[in-house]
Amino acid sequence: MDAIVHFKPTDLDITVEAGLGWEALNDYLEDYRLMFPVDPGPGATVGGCVTNNSSGTNATRYGAAFANVVSLTVVLADGTVVRTKKRPRKTSAGYNLNGLFTGSEGTLGIITEVTVKLHVKPKVERVAVVPFKTIKDAANSVNEFLISGISLNAIELLDDKMMKCVNDSGETTRKWTQAPTLFLKIGGSNDEVVKSTINQTKEISAQHGSLDFQFASNEDETVELWSARKVALWSTINQGKLKNDDIQLWTTDTAVPISQLPRYLVEVKKTIDDAGLENTLVAHIGDGNAHSFILYHPEEHAKAERIVHNIVKKAIELEGTCTGEHGIGYGKIDLLEEELGLIPIDVMRKLKLALDPHRILNPDKVFRMDPNKKLE
């Protein structure tokens, strides 16, 4: 289930079996200077990316899985095999079944083959690392990048505690300023374009009080500068484990409209800090999507749960979502109800029953099949 089924580089798409890993796919595409832009955690399959509507650091430029599906082969509950589309890059031919199956978490059918859009890797891509005095300064700077129409390929934020964690981990070759820091990918089709964009980015950052502006002048430095972003999650876990082997990690996944980010991020951190739990923050800040990594001892589970609920509630109040990219599963069924209300979920339930009347595909995931029954 991990074969490449059809590939013609000049079509900028590829058809693969659903079990192929997104990293293996990108390794394969390397020679062609092409990429599948969805980059969730390591180990995910391309089919998993689609069924979960995954994204990652590239989504701010290339969109989530949803925006990159051309066609799907799906086995329905009754065994019918559906091929949703042929391979046009653009079509208005009938209902967009791609849009329905993408993100349905295996509840409407089992995806066995996917055709996805590919993107041309920027001929030149450099990383800039920009620490700020406060998260608010960093977030305001991002708002201005976006409003200025500067085309950045990734816009990530790590908070001061995360930067300390990365330093303590010793997993990168350099020591970083322990301040809220933006990691930017700046790409283009030639050196001139990239250089000019770097200068504009630097200027805006300075206007918002950046403490420094390091950028990679070659490929090796690019990899080195991005390394801190890459080790972020694991360095938090390792740091926790050093202190206590029982330590648990809770990852949040809220997203809010981008103008709300500065105040939202400040409030999220305060909420967790006030509860006395260690935490770090990584945000796909260009999409308004933030992950707090919260460390807690098993006996603090109820407290952690309460805090996370408050963080999600705040996101929903600001017209955001309980999950930017991780999905609902069983864990966020109640939060989904809080976010959307019961009416859209009733619509989802009708669609589910139309395609899976015997409820055999991931029943009670995303929403309860019986709206009156609470899960155990």
Add this chain to the structure above:
Amino acid sequence: MDAIVHFKPTDLDITVEAGLGWEALNDYLEDYRLMFPVDPGPGATVGGCVTNNSSGTNATRYGAAFANVVSLTVVLADGTVVRTKKRPRKTSAGYNLNGLFTGSEGTLGIITEVTVKLHVKPKVERVAVVPFKTIKDAANSVNEFLISGISLNAIELLDDKMMKCVNDSGETTRKWTQAPTLFLKIGGSNDEVVKSTINQTKEISAQHGSLDFQFASNEDETVELWSARKVALWSTINQGKLKNDDIQLWTTDTAVPISQLPRYLVEVKKTIDDAGLENTLVAHIGDGNAHSFILYHPEEHAKAERIVHNIVKKAIELEGTCTGEHGIGYGKIDLLEEELGLIPIDVMRKLKLALDPHRILNPDKVFRMDPNKKLE
């Protein structure tokens, strides 16, 4: 039904009532240097753009309506009002109802309010006009722009006959080379970026035998150069009417995978020419989407229909679609069956019946409610 409901420029989204025109919306956004990128024919409403999954010249860069919907308010057949999402730019919270309603042509519900993504207008945008000896040269040049990762904001092709029509119409201030011609929009956040991209584009065009490369050095010239693209459709109609007031126009809307375009476009033109019908061609060539404008007398209707069917059949053979952006309606129901087969249409029918069991919303549009009954 054409009010602006909510607008916060820094969120890069806007909520409007469905009856607002896409042009009025863009006029409103002008002051903020923002744009709603979907640009179908004049007069369409934003709600219509969504329900039809429209696109236009900007889709190659910003995607079709589908990629630009944040949230919808939809009235279902039973009167229920659904708000599909809140306003996060990215979410994996439950089924993507936006993806289902977008492009469903009013068969699943009536869209009354939409929140759409806005894009920042490029600070600098210039138009280049590039005639080639053959359509194949032009199409090959486009393939190389795409593969080179050059970021163009629009990539349009007009064939030699269309260029002649534009000249004959007298509706633009200059006379154009009567050859297959690319119209390119090249944008960026500053002059340097745009200039550098123009140079790269010019170089690739020359490698593919471009006959000329005119580009606008200021705003006025930009508007002037784009004018020929703008009058294309109407100039064909007017040209036809001059000869015979009864003349009819048939517009095709096929799309094929982009590597297939050079041979496909050549074949399409040959098919129509061989039948002795006047025709011009405009293609959203960056998306593989082509419109032939075919002129015919009322008594040639059957012939025109047969030719169009052959053009669509060829697109489907090449894994393309019978409609890139115009939708199915009643007219393309049989073509949709040819394109996808009966299985995906059965799935659509199940979804339709789940949401509209009494079949009151646009019944028999997109597909027949009764699969065994042919329409009159």
